[in-house]
Every structure is written in C-alpha cells, then in structure tokens.
Amino acid sequence: MNTEIHEECGVFGVLSRTPCDLAHLSYYGLYALQHRGQESCGIVVNDDGIFVSHKDMGLVGEVFSEDVLSHFPQGTMAVGHVRYGTTGGSNRKNCQPLEVNHQKGKMALAHNGNLSNALELRNQLELTGAIFHTTSDTELIAYLITKERLKTPSIEEALSSTMNILEGAYSLVLMSAQKLICARDPYGFRPLCYGKTDDGKIVVASESCAIKAIGAKVVRDVQPGEILIFSQDGMISNQEHCHKRPKKFCIFEYIYFSRPDSVIEGVSVHASRIKAGKILAQRHPVEADVVVGAPDSGLDAALGFSMEAGIPYGMGFIKNKYIGRTFISPGKGERLDGLKIKLAAIEESVKGKRVVLVDDSIVRGNTMGRIVGLLREAGAQEVHVRISSPPFLHPCFYGTDIDSQEHLIACQYDIRQICQKIGADSLGYLPIDALHELAGNNGFCDACFSGCYPTKIPEDPRKDRFEQRLSEIRRS
Numbered sequence: 001m002n003t004e005i006h007e008e009c010g011v012f013g014v015l016s017r018t019p020c021d022l023a024h025l026s027y028y029g030l031y032a033l034q035h036r037g038q039e040s041c042g043i044v045v046n047d048d049g050i051f052v053s054h055k056d057m058g059l060v061g062e063v064f065s066e067d068v069l070s071h072f073p074q075g076t077m078a079v080g081h082v083r084y085g086t087t088g089g090s091n092r093k094n095c096q097p098l099e100v101n102h103q104k105g106k107m108a109l110a111h112n113g114n115l116s117n118a119l120e121l122r123n124q125l126e127l128t129g130a131i132f133h134t135t136s137d138t139e140l141i142a143y144l145i146t147k148e149r150l151k152t153p154s155i156e157e158a159l160s161s162t163m164n165i166l167e168g169a170y171s172l173v174l175m176s177a178q179k180l181i182c183a184r185d186p187y188g189f190r191p192l193c194y195g196k197t198d199d200g201k202i203v204v205a206s207e208s209c210a211i212k213a214i215g216a217k218v219v220r221d222v223q224p225g226e227i228l229i230f231s232q233d234g235m236i237s238n239q240e241h242c243h244k245r246p247k248k249f250c251i252f253e254y255i256y257f258s259r260p261d262s263v264i265e266g267v268s269v270h271a272s273r274i275k276a277g278k279i280l281a282q283r284h285p286v287e288a289d290v291v292v293g294a295p296d297s298g299l300d301a302a303l304g305f306s307m308e309a310g311i312p313y314g315m316g317f318i319k320n321k322y323i324g325r326t327f328i329s330p331g332k333g334e335r336l337d338g339l340k341i342k343l344a345a346i347e348e349s350v351k352g353k354r355v356v357l358v359d360d361s362i363v364r365g366n367t368m369g370r371i372v373g374l375l376r377e378a379g380a381q382e383v384h385v386r387i388s389s390p391p392f393l394h395p396c397f398y399g400t401d402i403d404s405q406e407h408l409i410a411c412q413y414d415i416r417q418i419c420q421k422i423g424a425d426s427l428g429y430l431p432i433d434a435l436h437e438l439a440g441n442n443g444f445c446d447a448c449f450s451g452c453y454p455t456k457i458p459e460d461p462r463k464d465r466f467e468q469r470l471s472e473i474r475r476s
C-alpha cells in the first residue's frame, strides 16, 4: 500500500549529427531528472543501428559508474529513463527504456505517465495471444506500436495509430534505428520539452532543467497530442492528435514534482510556487515573526508567503544533504527518530518566535507533525502551518503514486482535527479555486484535489494489478 506521494518518471533523448559519447551526456541529463524517479534507471545508445543498453535498480550515480559509461560505444542517438513505477513493481524487468526487436526494425521506449486503460488493453491483447515480459503499462505501448508498425509504413505512423488506442497519461521518447521521436498524450498530463546545443544536437527531456544541465537551450514544449520526429534530415511535427482533448496538465507538477528551476508551458515552477505562497498569505493571514519552509519542496512557497505578508523569511531547518535513497531509517527498537537524522531545526531562527511553517502538501500527516515538533523543541512560541496545495482527497491514475484514500489524512479528518493532530496553532490550505493562478491560463488536471477526472477511471487501479499471487488467481 502506498502512503506517500512519490515522484514519477523522467525521460530523456538525444540526437547528434555525428557519432559521439552520448552515454555520458544522457547520464548528466538523467542526473538532472533524478528527482522524478529513484527506483531504477537506464540508457540505450544507438550505434549506427546497434542498440547498446545498461539498466538497473538504483540511482543514476549508483547504476552508471565511470566503468559502465566507458563501455558504451559512441552513437548518434540515445534514450534514457529514471523510474518510479506506477504500474508494475519495482524490479529489473520493469526498468526502462524498454527495447523491442520487431519485423521492421527495433525500438527503445521511455515513458512518463500511466495509462488509465492498461487493464482492458492487456486483457484484450492477451486474449489474442500476446505475451508480456514485464508488468508495466509501458510494455503495452511498445507492443501496440510494434503491432501497428506491421500495417503502417513508418514508426511515427505506428505511434500515431497507437495513440488512438491509448488512454491516460504518456510523455514518450522513442528511438528507432534512424529516428528519435517524442510524443505527449492529447491531454498533456506530463511535461515534455526539447532543446538544441550549439553544435546542433537535439535534446528531449521531461523538464527544461535537464536540457539546461547539458548546456543546451530550450526550444519549446512538445504540445499535448503532438508527435515530433527528429532525424538527420530535420524535424517533422505531426499534430493530428492535437486539440482533440481539453488540456489537462498536472497542476501538482508545479506544486511538488518538478524542479523549481524548470519552466513548463512558459511558467516557471519557482515563480508558480512563490505565487502559491503569496495566495496563502492573502487567504490565511496570521500575525507572526518569521516564515520558514519545510525542506525541500516547501521552501519556494515559504518565500512567497514572506514576501506577501511582509514577515521576514528565515532558515528554519538544515537538511542533511548526504541523506539519499540508501539511508536506513532506524528501526522501532532503536529509539531514534529518522526525521531528526535528516532534518534539524535551527534554534537561532525560531526560538521564542511566532513561526509560520510552509510546506507543499500533507499526505499522511506524519512529516508535518514531526516538523512542527522539531520547531517546538527548538523553542518556537507558536507554529502556524500553511500548505501550498488543497487537501489531498483522491487517488491519481496518471503517473504518480497516490492510490490509497484510507491513508490520506484529509480523507479521515477535517481541517480542525488535522491541525490538532499535527500539533499546530493554526492550519490553512491553498483554496482549490486559487489553483488556476499557479498555471497561467493553461488548462490543468486537479483530480487529486477535486475528484474531477478527465478520463474514465481505471477498473482496477492497483499498481501491482499484473502481479497477482497464485492464491489470488485460484480464488478468482
């Protein structure tokens, strides 16, 4: 059962005019996208039609040692992925990019998002004899493209036909022997953009921060429904799926998932979080001496709150920067609090003061309760909590991992009760009607707050729905 919000996935692709070391370049690109997925990662390099890949469980820095990277050949194209799985368990088989050899060639595919009709599709295909090697929804996309490719003259047309069948969220980067292709679902749930280096390399990535990290300039976002085909002959944009659906960009990308230095659809993530903080200050004002943010993702909104309220911004906490995925939280018997090893309150900033504490979200409420506790231990006189998103009330089916209402604190308690549980003096959330101010005039999805889903809800949303135990199958 998932009880925390997790990031999702990050995709990366590059095409170069001449063969060069694209493995290192992809490694740097994936490093910049690491916040989107920490379970596994992979890179596939295209060396004149030969695909050479390395994928494994772990962080980019763990999976790709200098030794591993130096064994990649030079190439003219590469695709990379960092994963936090939303359909299919966290295991090596589900690592991406997925690679397929088929009648008309080969393909490597990287996916961010989640199909809302994965179960129906998989059932239909299995009944026609399809065999799947993974338990992820991404393999369905790969299978359908391969199947359509038998009937169509090109991989991009196969992708376009496949898009008529897929439902839900997908930002894709796909590589064939000759082409680098990227596409975004017609709702545009997940981000995807491309850029160029001075020497003419094309770079595609989930977020602009990865494009800038490798020294390229962002050209533009891929439009919802658009397919971009890059080859040595230039770029073609296929827009036959554009404007077929209302735009539904994930508002939570601005609030939490994306990196603050990324710019999505012309809106800076940092600026959007500052704005959320300002709105919070207008809608839930409070008399206080200092505003602090919960590291990391609460910091930008805290700055916005401080700017609007005219209350000084302070550094409330120090986060141990060496804490990574491999950090082992102390067991119950050890009488130690893992959070205290990760985070410490700075007494100097908060002692004897009325503190406004800003964070982006409360999911289970565990983190917030303990952070409030740290501030009190450090001598804060009052702690007023402000959250830069509305209460989380509904699961997400589009590529993030919020799937259990029973653990969402806002589904169990009202705001007054939550305030008591986390030990705060007051609590204020961003009102749902203010969400549109964070994303400019763009259409967005806010289903996890509003319950208004843009697509049909999956029949069985469990992440492990393709991984049934033998005992379950016998019962069914």
Ligand SMILES: O=P(O)(O)OC[C@H]1O[C@H](OP(=O)(O)OP(=O)(O)O)[C@H](O)[C@@H]1O
Binding pocket: 003, 004, 005, 256, 294, 295, 296, 297, 298, 359, 360, 361, 362, 363, 364, 365, 366, 367, 368
């Ligand atoms: O209510 P809870 O279920 O306890 O969790 C909510 C917290 O989880 C996330 O932060 P996280 O610690 O994952 O990382 P970050 O803010 O540093 O990105 C989020 O930003 C909240 O702070």
Ligand SMILES: NC(=O)CC[C@H](N)C(=O)O
Binding pocket: 007, 008, 009, 010, 083, 084, 085, 086, 087, 088, 094, 111, 112, 113, 114, 115, 136, 137, 138, 399, 400
């Ligand atoms: N979070 C994601 O975008 C994951 C992509 C895909 N659904 C998977 O589980 O592998």
Ligand code: SF4
Binding pocket: 189, 249, 250, 251, 252, 253, 395, 396, 397, 398, 399, 400, 445, 446, 447, 448, 449
């Ligand atoms: S349900 Fe929430 S997290 Fe999921 S795509 Fe919509 S806004 Fe984003």
Ligand SMILES: [Mg+2]
Binding pocket: 294, 295, 296, 297, 298, 359, 360
């Ligand atoms: Mg946080």
